[in-house]
Every structure is written in C-alpha cells, then in structure tokens.
Amino acid sequence: MANDQIHIKDLLLRAIIGINEEERRNKQDVVVNITLYTDHTAAASDDIADTVNYRTIAKQIIKLVEESQFYLVEKLALEINYLCLADPRVERAMVTVEKPGALRFARSVGVTVDRTRFDTGAAEKV
16 A cells, blocks of 8 residues: 655646647646655664656656647656656556646646556556
C-alpha cells in the first residue's frame, strides 16, 4: 500500500501544446505538479537506494516535455504519469499540468491524471 508521498511542485516548462496554429508554432509555459506515492521503505531505512530519485524523474519529464508535441493537456499529463510509473518504487502517480493564461480571466487551466500501476492501460505502459 502506497502511503508516503514525494512532491515535485511548480515545475515550469515550455511545450508545444494546443490545437491552434499559433500554439503549434510557439512553445508555451506549462506548470507541472506531481505527487508520487511510494511505500515506507525509504523512511524506515534512511537509505537513498530505497527512495525514488526525484531529480532523475524531473530530468526525464523535462526531456519529454521539451522534445514532444501534444494537442491536449490531458495527453501530456498522461504521458508524464506513465513516465513516473516506470519507476517500480512508484505505486501511484498524480500529475497536474496547467496552461497559464489559456483562458481569459483565469490564472490557468489544468488537468489532473491520477493512476496506479494497476489501472487499465498504466500497467502495459510501464
């Protein structure tokens, strides 16, 4: 049972994302927030080998976002989620991706994708 959480907050990246012509030409800001659910092994052992390397995961997310193109925020959030679940120590991942300024009068518009490694589709991806 996943009961410990690792948070990566407000990871600001630039992405080709959207359906409009301008969105397909120019990178836009996206803000990524991630919660990774793990067991309590690392907390009990105090051993770096037992924990999720959040620096490595952040670098992988940066690479994915900067080298890919997406039409929908939902798809980007899902792909980041699958990337997180590729680490066998991650039992569940909750990923929120926001597009600041995408909607007039709103600070941002976002989507949250919450999956466990046993959810339909997630197990096959990892």
